[in-house]
Amino acid sequence: xxxxxxxxxxxxxxxxxxxxxxxxxxxxxxxxxxxxxxxxxxxxxxxxxxxxxxxxxxxxxxxxxxxxxxxxxxxxxxxxxxxxxxxxxxxxxxxxxxxxxxxxxxxxxxxxxxxxxxxxxxxxxxxxxxxxxxxxxxxxxxxxxxxxxxxxxxxxxxxxxxxxxxxxxxxxxxxxxxxxxxxxxxxxxxxxxxxxxxxxxxxxxxxxxxxxxxxxxxxxxxxxxxxxxxxxxxxxxxxxxxxxxxxxxxxxxxxxxxxxxxxxxxxxxxxxxxxxxxxxxxxxxxxxxxxxxxxxxxxxxxxxxxxxxxxxxxxxxxxxxxxxxxxxxxxxxxxxxxxxxxxxxxxxxxxxxxxxxxxxxxxxxxxxxxxxxxxxxxxxxxxxxxxxxxxxxxxxxxxxxxxxxxxxxxxxxxxxxxxxxxxxxxxxxxxxxxxxxxxxxxxxxxxxxxxxxxxxxxxxxxxxxxxxxxxxxxxxxxxxxxxxxxxxxxxxxxxxxxxxxxxxxxxxxxxxxxxxxxxxxxxxxxxxxxxxxxxxxxxxxxxx
Numbered sequence: 001x002x003x004x005x006x007x008x009x010x011x012x013x014x015x016x017x018x019x020x021x022x023x024x025x026x027x028x029x030x031x032x033x034x035x036x037x038x039x040x041x042x043x044x045x046x047x048x049x050x051x052x053x054x055x056x057x058x059x060x061x062x063x064x065x066x067x068x069x070x071x072x073x074x075x076x077x078x079x080x081x082x083x084x085x086x087x088x089x090x091x092x093x094x095x096x097x098x099x100x101x102x103x104x105x106x107x108x109x110x111x112x113x114x115x116x117x118x119x120x121x122x123x124x125x126x127x128x129x130x131x132x133x134x135x136x137x138x139x140x141x142x143x144x145x146x147x148x149x150x151x152x153x154x155x156x157x158x159x160x161x162x163x164x165x166x167x168x169x170x171x172x173x174x175x176x177x178x179x180x181x182x183x184x185x186x187x188x189x190x191x192x193x194x195x196x197x198x199x200x201x202x203x204x205x206x207x208x209x210x211x212x213x214x215x216x217x218x219x220x221x222x223x224x225x226x227x228x229x230x231x232x233x234x235x236x237x238x239x240x241x242x243x244x245x246x247x248x249x250x251x252x253x254x255x256x257x258x259x260x261x262x263x264x265x266x267x268x269x270x271x272x273x274x275x276x277x278x279x280x281x282x283x284x285x286x287x288x289x290x291x292x293x294x295x296x297x298x299x300x301x302x303x304x305x306x307x308x309x310x311x312x313x314x315x316x317x318x319x320x321x322x323x324x325x326x327x328x329x330x331x332x333x334x335x336x337x338x339x340x341x342x343x344x345x346x347x348x349x350x351x352x353x354x355x356x357x358x359x360x361x362x363x364x365x366x367x368x369x370x371x372x373x374x375x376x377x378x379x380x381x382x383x384x385x386x387x388x389x390x391x392x393x394x395x396x397x398x399x400x401x402x403x404x405x406x407x408x409x410x411x412x413x414x415x416x417x418x419x420x421x422x423x424x425x426x427x428x429x430x431x432x433x434x435x436x437x438x439x440x441x442x443x444x445x446x447x448x449x450x451x452x453x454x455x456x457x458x459x460x461x462x463x464x465x466x467x468x469x470x471x472x473x474x475x476x477x478x479x480x481x482x483x484x485x486x487x488x489x490x491x492x493x494x495x496x497x498x499x500x501x502x503x504x505x506x507x508x509x510x511x512x513x514x515x516x517x518x519x520x521x522x523x524x525x526x527x528x529x530x531x532x533x534x535x536x537x538x539x540x541x542x543x544x
Contacts, residue, residue, distance in 0.1 A: 004039075004040055004041055004042040005040050005041070006040065006041045006042070006060060006061065006062070006083055007041070007042045007043075007044065007060070007061040007062075007128075008028055008032075008041060008042070008043045008044070008058065008059075008060050008083070009044055009045065009046045009058065009059045009060075009061070009125060009126075009128075010024055010025045010028065010043070010044075010045050010046070010056060010057075010058050010070075011045070011046060011047070011055055011056050011057040011058070011068075012025070012045040012046070012047065012242075013047050013055075013210075015052070015055055016055045016056045016057065019055050019056055019069065020056060020071065020072070021045075021055070021056035023072045024056050024058065024070050024071065024072055024075060025043070025045060026072075027072040027075040027076075028043050028058075028075055028079070029043060031075050031076055031079040032079060032083070035079055035080070035083070035084055037079070037083055037084065041083055042128065044127075044128030044129075044130070044131070044134075045128075045129075046059070046124065046125040046126075046129070046211055047124060047125070047129075047206070047207050047210035047211040047242075052362075052363055052364060053094075053095070054066070054068030054069050054094035054095065055068060055069055056068060056069055056070050056071075057069070057070070057094065058070045058078065059125065060078075060082060060083070061126070063082075063088070065082065065088055065093065066093065066094045067089065067092045067093055067094060068094040069094075070092065074092055077089055077092065078092065116366055116367055116368055116381075117343060117351050117367065117368060117369050118351070118367045119327075119328060119331050119343075119350070119351050119367065120208055120212075120215070120324055120327035120328055120331075120351070120353060120367060121207065121208065121211070121212075121353065121365070121367045122331075123135070123138050123211065123212045123215065124207055124208065124210075124211030124212050125211060126138070127212070129210060129211050129212060129213055129214075129246055129250075130246060130249055130250075132214060132250065132253040132254065132257060135212070135214040135215075139330075139334060140214055140215075140218065140330075141214075141218055141259055142330075142334060143218060143222060143329070143330035143331075143333035143334045144218050144221055144222055144259065144264075144265070144330070145265060146333055146334070147222050147225055147226070147333060148225065148264065148265050148267040148269060149267075152182060152225060152226050152227075152228065153182075155178075155222060155225065155226040155333070156175055156178050156179050156182060156226050157175075157337075158175075158332060158333060158336065158337045159174055159175035159178060159226075159329070159332060159337065160173070160175030160176065160179070160337070161175075161336075161337025161338065161341070162175070162328075162332045162336075162337035162340035162341060162349060162350070163337070163340070163341050163348075163349040163350070164325065164328055164329075164332060164340065164349070164350060165348060165350075165415060166321065166322060166325050167322050167324035167325045167328075167352065167353075167427075167428070168194060168321075168322030168324070168325065168427060169397055169400070169401075169424070169425070169426045169427045171348070171415040171425070174321065174325055177309065177319065177321075178223065178226055178227055178319060180309040180310075181227040181228075181229075181309050181317050181318070181319040182226060182227040182228060184309070184310055184317040186316055186317050188230075188316045189227055189228055189229035189230075189316055189317045189318065189319070190229055190231055190232065190233065190312060190313040190314075190316060190317075190318040190319070191220050191223045191224045191227065191229045191231075191232040191233075191318070191319045191321075192232065192233045192234075192235060192287075192290070192291070192294070192308075192312070192313060192318055192319065192320045192321075193216060193220055193232070193233070193234040193235065193321060193322075193323060193326055194235060194285065194287060194290060194320055194321065194322050194323070195209060195216075195234055195235055195236045195237060195240070195243070195323050196235050196236070196237045196278050196284050196285045196290060197237050197240070197285070197323070197427075198237060198281075198282040198284075198285050199285070199397065199398025199399060199400065199401075199426075199427050199429055200398050200399050200429070200449065201355060201357050201398055201429040201431055202355055202397075202398050202427050202428065202429040203355055203365065204323075204324060204353040204354070204355055204365060204427075204428055205322070205323035205324060206237075206240055206243055207353075207365055208323050208324065208327050209236070209240065209243035209246065209247060209323060210240075210242050210243045210246055212327070213243070213246045213247045213249075213250040214250050214253075214254065215326075215327050215330060216234065216247070216323060216326055216327060217247075217250055217251060217254055217259075217260065217273060218259075218329075218330050219326035219327060219328075219329040219330055220232045220234070220271075220273055220326060221259070221260065221264065221271050221273075222329055222330065222333065223319055223321065223326070223329070224269075224271040225269055225271070227317075227319050229271070229319065230270050230271050230272070231271070231272055231273075231274075232271065232272070232273045232274070233273070233274050233275075233276050233294055233313070234247055234273060234274070234275050234276065235276050235278060235284070235290050235293070235294060236275060236276070236277055236278065237278050237280075238277050238278045238279050238280045239280065244275055244277055247275050248275050251273055251275065260272060260273060276293075276294050278290075278293060278299075279293070279299070281293070281299045281453070281455070282449075282453035282503070283299055283300070283301065283453060283454070283455045283501070283503050284299040286301050286501045286502050286503060287308055287320045288301045288302035288304065288308065288501070289301045289302075289455070289501065290320070291308060291312055291313050291318065291320075294313060295313065295314060298455075299455065300455045300457045301455070301457065301500050301501035301503075303500065308320050324353055324428075328340075328350060343369050343370075344369045344370030344371055344414065345369075345370050345371040345412065345414045345416075345417075347414060347415065347416040347417075348370040348371065348414035348415045348416060348417075349370065350369075350370055351367050351368060351369050351370065352367070352368065352369075352370050352413070352425075352428055353365060353366070353367045353428055354366050354367075354368070354377065354428045354429070354430050355428060355429045355430065356377065356381060356382050356430050356432065357429070357430070357431055357432070358394075358430075358431045358432035358433055359385055359386065359389060359432055359433055359434040359436070359437070360378065360382040360383070360384075360385060360432045361382060361383035361384055361385065361386060362381065362382050362383040363382075366381045368381070370412075370413065370414045370415075371412040371413065371414045371417075372412070372413055373409065373410050373411065373412060373413060374394055374404060374408070374409040374410075374411070374413060374430070375409045375410055377413075377430060378391065378394075378409070378432060382432060385432070385434055386434070389434040389435065389436070390434060390435050391406055391409065391432070391433075391434060392405075392406065392433050392434055392435045392437055393405055393406070393433050393437065393439070393517070393518075394409070394430055394431060394432050394433065395429075395430075395431040395433070395442075396413075396418075396423070396424065396425055396426045396428075396429070396430060396431075397424060397425060397426010397427045397428065397429055398426060398427055398429045399446050399449050399450065399510075400426060400427075400502070400503070400506035400507075400509060401424060401425075401426035401427070401429065401506075401509070402418075402423035402424045402426065402509055402513055403423075403439070403442075403509070403510065403513035403514060403517065403518075404423055405517040405518070407517075408421055408423065411423075413425060422516075423513070424509070435533070436533055436535070437533065437535075438476075438521075438531055438532070438533040438535035438536055439514050439518040439521055439522065440472060440475055440476050440514070440521070440522055440525055440531070440536060441476060441531075441533075441535045441536060442510070442514075443472050443510045443511065443514045444469065444472045444473060444476060446510040447465060447468050447469040447472055447507070447510065447511075448469060450465045450503065450504075450507040451465040451466050451469050453503065454503065454504065454507075455503075457500060458498070458499055458500035458501075458504060460494050460495055460498040460499045460500075460504055461495065461499045461500065461501075461503060461504030461507065464491050464494055464495045464499075464504070464507070465495070465504070465507050467491055468488060468491050468492070468495075468507075468511060471484050471487060471488050471491075472488070472511075475522060475525050475526060476525065476531070476536040476537070476538075477536070477537065477538065478525060478526070478529040478530075478536075478538040480525070480526050481526065482523065482526055482527070484526075485515060485519075485522065485523075485526075488511050488515065489511070489512070489515060491508075491511070492508035492511040492512050493508070495507050495508040496508040496512075525538070
């Protein structure tokens with residue numbers, strides 16, 4: 001393996017590419033060759049640097065200097081000054097973002113500030129994701145070697161000790177699910193990675209897949225060994241073409257290194273992985289619809305029970321885990337379940353990745369210990385709201401997540417605390433909304449999404465989402481009556497109870513939360529004929 005004295009990473013997420021990162025990368029290739037530095041400096045691309053304001057972003061290690069936004073014309077100076085002469089080019093550095101207007105609040109807060117704790121994102125942005133050797137240098141496949149030297153039950157017991165819960169939204173204990181599949185007697189089993197990340201505003205899995213694909217491959221091999229499976233599938237969202245290419249390349253590299261395929265590490269264990277691309281259906285994020293899609297059928301949820309743990313892919317026991325869930329596994333194996341339990345809260349150990357978006361000064365991706373509060377996320381990592389704005393609500397977990405009012409922003413963000421508060425953590429997208437947001441308009445936007453994405457298989461979802469959207473629209477136009485709110489609540493209850501899958505069941509959440517926390521604002525549309533935020537196009541009020 002070739003070692004270099006410096007590493008240059010150029011961002012290549014979709015926004016960076018739009019702003020010219022490909023040209024910046026090509027210019028670095030040219031200028032490094034011209035300066036005779038190609039053998040001394042490695043050049044690679046990375047997915048997300050958490051700096052939307054500084055794209056294209058260039059990070060140079062070992063100094064960890066971040067330059068941005070960088071144009072092709074800036075590359076020559078960076079190569080000559082930083083990489084050749086060893087001097088940081090100060091005027092090209094990415095601007096430092098201050099916590100404007102929040103310093104007093106931070107100083108007044110008792111105790112240490114919560115810091116980012118990167119487990120699943122620890123390599124993203126630090127290694128070349130297309131180079132298996134760099135992954136191996138960063139402890140890659142060491143967890144697999146340790147697992148293959150032990151027993152299947154030791155792996156499952158370690159996961160159960162860690163307390164890892166599914167990071168796709170449900171929070172089901174991961175070790176328990178692995179034990180269910182491992183205890184089945186079928187000679188054929190499967191491991192499936194759910195990488196169909198279709199929740200609006202969520203891109204945590206994309207960063208893991210594009211920035212550290214080998215971590216998912218290693219975790220799936222470990223899972224296969226633990227449950228007795230010899231074949232796995234990664235179901236990737238159709239729009240994630242870069243992630244799919246990198247996964248396919250990583251799989252080829254792992255096979256070449258004897259880490260995938262027959263007799264892995266001379267252990268006698270066989271396991272192989274296939275990548276399956278989705279076709280853009282949101283409902284395929286539901287695990288049984290995902291399995292139907294892999295089998296070549298229409299992506300519609302199956303009736304449960306039986307569950308995939310006993311009757312999954314092609315009727316065989318199947319372990320289905322989310323990308324973020326699997327990305328935790330190698331670190332748990334290497335450091336131990338007790339170590340993992342020392343992070344986060346007693347009921348929800350470990351870290352959680354969140355995408356922050358909306359009316360916030362900083363939008364991006366963070367990974368923090370479970371138990372952080374929404375207020376801390378907004379003030380510390382989101383750098384507060386724009387000047388003069390006040391927090392009104394947040395939606396967690398994309399379209400299917402809960403609507404969190406200001407009164408709950410100090411509730412610890414873990415599965416148990418949120419469950420007690422009557423809300424859900426969801427997949428980890430945090431949509432921050434200020435006082436300019438109309439809750440009726442927000443509910444309409446979400447219901448439009450659910451109606452469009454409904455597969456139409458079951459009547460409650462197919463009819464209920466359409467009927468709810470019609471009522472919400474009439475409210476926004478000042479044409480509804482108070483009795484319509486009772487009808488809405490009835491529809492929400494029917495959606496939650498009678499829908500066949502999670503899409504229809506969670507379509508009730510925007511209705512329920514809007515009327516629970518913001519009923520007065522909704523009633524103002526009906527009784528006063530006004531939208532308090534001025535967003536809705538209200539019909540003129542007729543004075544009798």
